[in-house]
């Protein structure tokens with residue numbers, strides 16, 4: 001029997017700079033990557049980081065009816081890694097800066113200038129339709145030594161999209177990035193919201209899902225954030241969709257100035273994942 005949710009609520013967009021929520025259990029309690037074994041059914045209830053899970057709209061399938069079909073002829077399950085921070089060697093003081101929603105000919109370029117002033121590399125999670133519109137900005141990101149990952153095609157919410165749509169959007173976005181020379185291996189779902197169809201689509205394409213442990217907005221207390229950050233953290237910020245304001249650029253600069261003084265080094269998410277384990 002198909003269940004229908006009958007009490008729709010508008011989605012709460014947690015990508016715009018708003019009050020930064022604290023994930024369940026607190027940020028500091030999260031460690032390393034979670035390996036999902038066969039049976040992504042575990043996640044049919046949805047995974048939400050950085051905000052409350054959204055309510056599906058009327059006529060959408062119940063969350064428990066949203067599954068990823070097993071590939072024909074494959075009897076074993078699939079799995080993938082999800083990372084939101086890394087248990088890095090504290091003496092290395094490595095940290096990953098990440099920027100969502102680009103490429104943007106204004107916002108991304110301004111963010112790149114701030115990063116360059118601090119000799120910082122970062123990871124940019126980009127939208128396929130913007131990549132297609134602004135390929136030169138993606139090339140500028142890559143030329144700067146930064147990593148590029150996927151953030152979907154058009155910033156839709158995966159837990160409201162059906163499986164074929166999710167797969168099609170992922171493939172289109174990956175093709176757009178590959179057309180400009182990127183080789184994306186990381187996927188960050190919009191709003192950090194993903195459930196079984198999205199997890200299955202990412203797993204069968206070999207993606208690692210990259211979430212975040214900390215967040216920087218244009219109203220963040222950068223001193224408190226710098227004090228709270230620990231080696232291995234993944235910081236989420238934005239470089240597109242209207243998020244880049246003079247205040248945000250100042251916050252990024254302020255945070256990096258303080259982290260520079262604390263001896264941090266900024267690496268891509270893939271470099272952070274490949275860093276040595278603590279002794």
Ligand SMILES: [Zn+2]
Nearest residue numbers: 015100101190
């Ligand atoms: Zn986003």
